[in-house]
Amino acid sequence: MSEKRKYRTSRTRSERIRSGRLRRRPEGQRPSPKEVLAGAWASLREASPRSLGASVGPLLSLALAAGATGLTLGAPMVPVAPVNPVRTQPLAAPDRDILLICPPAAGNGLEVADYDQVRQASLLAVQDGATASFEGEALPSGSPQVQDFAEGGVLSVKHNGSSPAEGMGHSATLMEAGDLRGLATAACTAPRSTAWVVAGSTRPGSYAELRLSNPGNTTVTASVQAYGSTGPVDLPGGGQVAVPSGQTESVYLGTSSATSPDGRLAVHVTTDGGALGVHLVDETLDGETAAGMEVVSAGADPATEQLVPGVVLVEAEQQGQAASGPVSSDQPLVRLANPAEVPATVKVSLLGADGEWVLPGAESLTVDPGAVFDVSLAGVAPGTYALRTTSDQPVAAAVQLVRSAGEYPARSGALLHDRAWLQASTADLSLGADITLPRHWGLSPQLALANSSPQRRVVTLRAVGEEWSSQMVLEPGATAVPEDLPETVSALTASADGEGVHGAVVVTTEVTGETAGTLVSALPAVPGAQAQASRHVLLR
Template identity: 35%
Template sequence: MKLETIEDSLPEMEPPEAGAAGSRYVAVSRWDGVRWFLATLLVIAVTGLVVAVGLTRPAAVQKPRYGEPVPVPPGQITLACPQVPPTINPAAVDGAGNPLAPPKIAGSMTSTVLARTDRVPEKAVYQPLGSLGPAPQPAAATPEEATSSKTHRAGGTHLAADDTEEVAPPPENPRNDLDLTPKSAMLYGSFSTPVSGFLTAQPWDGKVALAGADIEQSVSSGDYRGLASASCQPAQLESWLVGGSTEVGESSVLQLMNPSANTVDAKVEVWGDTGKLDFPRGDKISVPAHQLQAIPLESQVGGTQRLVVRVTANGAGLASSLMTHSLLGLTAGGVSLVHASTLPHTTQVIPGVAMDGSLGAVRLLNPGADSARATIEVVNENGRFPLPGGKDLDLDPGAVLDFTLGGLQPGNYAVIVNATQPVAAGAVVYRQGSVSATDPDKFVRDLAWLPALSTGGGVVMGPAATQRQLLVTNLNAENMEYRVAGATHVVNAMTTVVVPLQEELPQLVEAPDLYVTQLVTTNLGDGDGIDALEPIPDLSVSSQIYVHLTS
């Protein structure tokens, strides 16, 4: 009802007489107040109705709205090449106490940037570790400080089994930076000896450089007999290193390399046979810019047969590896560099497990708080089948388990682990040589630690004086194609194929849905040395990340 209608319904009033004019104005003011009162009630009622409806109906769900992807300008890539084990033991003797002849030593550092188009890239340099600035100067080992079956050496510094101090590596002989130069549609450079350091390559053709580097060394005799190699890797915020031991006669040196321009802090956690171990120095380890920090684990967690190491870093991250060395009494037991495995997951795949009748093992860690069960399968050229005895293995929380591969026939395999909880995984294979010159009851041997990997190829390197085999595993239900240096190949469903690589030059392997690694071997005169080189990934292949901002 309109207010005007209310006013019209009022009774007509007689005009006031003189002296009574104030009474009329009092009556009019009284009806004005009534009108305002009724209007206020109406506003309150409408407002209450709106509030009631809002409270009884759910708020509309706001769907995220994504903008167009914004390209991030490509930056430079830096790969870190770790140190290889030391080469000689000056005091090495045979079983009769006679000095042994010096070993034959070969090694190299090779770096490359492959062309993505018909134009050769530019601006790539390899910087040896010792040329990047001042480094700690530990005392050089003397012949009297040579290793025995109960002492260890790391990067040329003598480390007794009870050493407790963190040991920095010795500086390399100072060299000028190695500028990579054009060679066969790539930039290429190498040192004839293994020189640890950093490969830095600038972006090219609007993408991150397709770069790769490796470091390798073979020693024919003595305590450090064997082949040790590593694909140089970019820094990571989290790394899991599955391998190594700190029992008597065993050495595992953690190498943390910082390729960035700022100090990076890291936390180190270690698991062993009985669970997670107390690591006194692990809470905060600072690695200066462009430096390597080496920590002998036997000085921190000695007497541990099976190791798994987790490194978490801040800032730009670290490139992490384990330098391992084994002695069987006075007999060389092998050298290897443990590379980072994929992060813990319920499924892990370890390619490149090449068996020749010697022993091997799969190493598993359940880092969770609950027990887990795991089943191990293998894939070779004939298909996929269970590993004998590898069904429903009990994995206690925090404990490291080694499961033997000794029951496998000679051949090339990938190992598949399926678990009820996320696990970390790796494997080790051995190559047995001739009778030991220091102990007629033993045989010399070498070993290779193999990491669990994700699918995808990358740059595979070609160390000199080694035999190279590319192992490719297809876990898909259909045949898959892959490319090596532009040539197309096919691998059947659920099989592993071996591709010999003849050329020493680096090559690009394109295999986005396949598991790929490279096995390298060399003749040491009394048997083979063995190690593995996983491909260096193409860092321009990445997924888009959306950031949803709300107020």
Template identity: 30%
Template sequence: MTRRPPPAAGADASGAAAAGAEPSAAAAEPSAEAAAPAVLRAPGRLRGRLARFAGAIAVLAVTGAAAAAAVVVPPPADVPVTPVTVGVPAAASVVVCAGALAQPAGDGVGDSAFDPTPVDTVSELRAVSAASGDDDAAPAGTLAPLEGGEPLGTLRAGGSGAGALRLAGHVGPTVLRAEPVGDLPPHAAASSASITTAGDLRGLAAASCQVPAAEQWLVGGSTELSNSATLVVANPGATAAEVTIEVFGPSGAVELAGSAGFLVAPGAERALLLEGVAAEQRLIAVHVSAAGGQVTARVQDSRLNGFTPAGVDLVSAGAAPSTRQVVSGLVVPDSALDDADTAVLRLLAPAAGTTARISLLGPAGVVALPGADSVELVAGEVTDLSLGGLPAGPYTAVVDADEPVVAAAMITRTGISGEFDDVPPLERAWSAAAVPGLDATVALPAGVTGTVVLTGIGSGADGSGEGTATGVLRAIGADGGVLAERDVSVPAGTTTSLDVGSLFPGTVVAGLDLVLAPPAGASGDEEAGPELAWSVVGSVQAADGEFVSVLTPTPTAVVPDSVEVRGSHALGLP
């Protein structure tokens, strides 16, 4: 049958409008021929859709082909470029020194007959620098307030090879900046000391000034009743530092009563009373981390036994967690195993439990400590190990563990009881773990007598071994210049002590600089040779007993002379 072409849509519409009447029954039910136009229009719309779909497929095909071509075609081979050696200039040395001791908040409230500060505290600060070689000039240095401003003094170079500076009666925190000499890093250090002969803060609180870092571990102190621990964080940088602290106690990480984070403005310091945020912790260790800048941290640790002072000292940052820790400067008097107030070794495994093996290296070699040659450490729990029972003499503790640990030690001195004292006063000093085998410098504050403690740390599991650790010890005069030099040698696994006054008689020694010889074993094998660990025990003789503090040497920065830089024809990521 022949199909008729469809009538014009416009004619149909106009006709219906002109009629203006209801459609007839025939119109309501169209014939098959009348329905044909609707069937014929459908293929037109379908063809449009198919055309658009086909176009999209074509675009995708082209895009996919281009992408495939990019993947399949390999990039051009990298053009070999000869590496260029670029010199690395030596950097200045910056250390931050503590200010004078501060009476803990809340002390002095009560009976006015018991004055916590019956005498003034005498404050001293000493800074020294030494040349890297015999013929080099002394590094220049400037001491300035932490908050900035006019310098408080400069290192004097009296003679050749060393400089010195003394600042008496300082109160606030300070910063020493020592400049390199040519391409050699400076040997420089500073120490602060506070001496109080009576009252709650009786004792010597001395410490080497600290190198700023993004992370600090302070092992020592207590927040138990009659103890006070004040954390002080200093920011010598030009930008604010966001500081976060963790406090560990005998039962693990402590849930702090306040915020664990705070800001330290540039050129400022913040003090936090730890007994206010981590109360009643018999033993503590503090982890300080900083973002946005590097900081220094210390804990002012003080204790009372009733109304009798029981020691004050500054807990300085020690070596980062490691499977071997070395703690020097343990000069102890005779003691019995069960004596009270003896020296202790404090340990913490921050992340994972482990067994710590302890070796004490004395003048005659490794000394066995009954029942204390090893200790099980639970992760996050601070442990004290009594060193009672040791013969009098100098020692260095070597701690080996399968998991990283941090460590420090405390030595004590018992004083003479006063007329109205029920118990004798006690003096305490903390010694932080340090990395051995590095050139380092110590400043000795005026009025403080020094004893150098030297130990040969062997490669054996207990710190023993073959060979001898050697170096050259240089004495820096109060007016600058190198006064004298002494060769030192210590057999592996042993400790010796040298009185600074006897070592350099007839001189006023402001500091000591130790330049190490390369380690060599008995057969000349450098890898088997012992490393030299050392510290200086400072002391002041008071009317009612001896005051002590341990000064940790400031290591000379080790930087490469140059680095290799290799160019590439490609930019960005490969």
């Protein structure tokens, strides 16, 4: 089992001297070959994972030269030329088969008595002409396939040389009333060897279940690390989970006494070499008041810049922010997780129809090492936004949306509400993305696109199973909603003529009766076949 990676920042020679790692030598005294080698290996140990690849070549060359020639140190030291920063560039690889994990319905983790009222559905769509199967059974290409159940499974799409291996899907769960009143949707996503989910709660009345699915032929061992508001959380068994071939294992994240009292949660999953589907089931009951459910797909790994599209905000009293009277236990917020061993300074900004602006009070937030931090979105005008974070250390990010209703039960002081979690985007439309639009039971999906680049972008949308396509222009640093998307389209591909465009779908429905109100869920745009087949190469 490999040791858990620790994120560290490289320190300069002067910083290591101050910390006691190096001692100053007298003025004019030259280093010995042994000291040069020791300094080289110390630099390697101090290097961050990102800089290690750029450092190891020059340092090994120095070590070999010292061993072979004795390294003439009597002459003046030769200045070292500056090293250009290492970056990565995604290059499209030849088309290949793709594999997607489609999650099952939310379930009944809270074991409520009225779960028999639940409704489930799923959708699978494959590009016309491609060969596909779901759980080993052939799946027609072209028109999306809709089922009235959501058991989950593996979607396999083969590249046949003439049609792209493009497939997509989602599951949906609806409870219009009862203790689990809420709407949950979850996208089919590719298995990953490392995954982050920034969502959920471990406060009383909450249920957080991590689902790990193994589509491979051998057992995969996963390491699960949870984070709370005060730092890393110890999990039973050290967070080690063995996932047999073709099976799904669940990890309940509320069993540790070390979970933070405010319930903030972020989860990191790594594997010992295989790849797993990763989803988080989030169910909450606020005393006797339903507080929603969601199934959340993994988002982007920690980075110094993140973008969360699909942040659709409504009037304050409709999202748990009433100034007086009954209250909601949840409100719209941005959640930040800092896995580094040093504090992270983060700036939060919003991209709207008229451009980008910094969230007041979030110009320079400090997130402690290993901690999860929530920032309220109270006071932001209703509208469709994308949220951008920039930071000096890699952080993971997500946004919680809330839709609240009336007080229930009467005189409880608590508002009925539902929640949706939007993760930092993993799909840049420059390499293509797949998007599904849940329309089961009269659901209303809204596609939101955001352009985080400084250039204007043109986005092309194409329906799967229908002869429909459209183009729209996105201004720099702005968001937009397609106006001409037909109500008959439930699956589409999206592409952009440059980097920086991301998308997400916010799904709502209105329920009636004693617990009337709006339910909400969200789906990400998923990297398409070209993006999944791309390879990152080092550029200097």
